Amino acid sequence: MAKFRYSVKLTELKEVHEIPHVWTEEEFRKLLQHVEYDDVDEIPVDELKDMACLALTDFEVEEAAVKVLECRLGDKLKKGQQQNMAIELQEDRIWEEYADLSLHEELFHVSCMLYWAFPKNFREPDIVKLTLTITSLTQDSRQNVAEPTPAFLTRVLNDGMDVHNIINRLFDDSLSANAFPESEHIIWHFDSVGAMENLSESTIVMYTSWNWVEDLKGITEWQSTAYADGQLD
Secondary structure (H helix, E strand, O other): OOOOOEEEEEEEEEEEOOOOOOOOHHHHHHHHHHOOOOOHHHOOHHHHHHHHHHHHOOOOHHHHHHHHHHHHHOOOOOHHHHHHHHHHOOOOOHHHHOOOHHHHHHHHHHHHHHHHHOOOOOOOOOEEEEEEEEEEOOHHHHHHHHOOOHHHHHHHHHHOOOOOOHHHHHHHHHHOOOOOHHHHHOOOEEEEEEEOOOOOEEEEEEEEOHHHHHHHOOOOEEEEOOOOOOOOO
16 A cells, blocks of 8 residues: 555636736835836835836837846846847747746746736736645655645646646656656645644645646546655655
């Protein structure tokens, strides 16, 4: 019998267009300062998003895209990469397609800001919000239900899809290994929104891109033998 066993119910698989509370007051002010907007500290919190959009429209579309990229990813992209990406952002689902997996989440947040400022030039980015209820079926499983990790959650999702899904195709070695570093860039955000006192069950809300979980459409329940990194004997 497997040491780790769970019953999983998928109660929500919903398209969303931003992750709440990622573009924070601090991030909006940082962007406004980056584009040298005046009196940034005087702007009321509820006007920051509109002011950031307005400030970006003072630039040409591609120049504005570079400004947002500089602000959010300036230390991770060279100037030439930023300029190329400013064009790609208008045409591609770059938050799913860019070669560097570690940049996907930030590229999604960049895409959100650019769509808010230039809805005629940038597509509205979309990702997926999932809500799972995970129930542990063995004593050893309870720790992962109480304290989930991206590696554990990615393995749970993989168990709900057939072997041809993209996670299994790209990361089959990591899925069965004792370390799954790529999972940090697959599960972008997650929160446990409800847990039983005995730690046997937890409801988890998570955000990721559609390409990872497309095959979960139409699936509501499955069994999992997922584990967290470092738990293999």
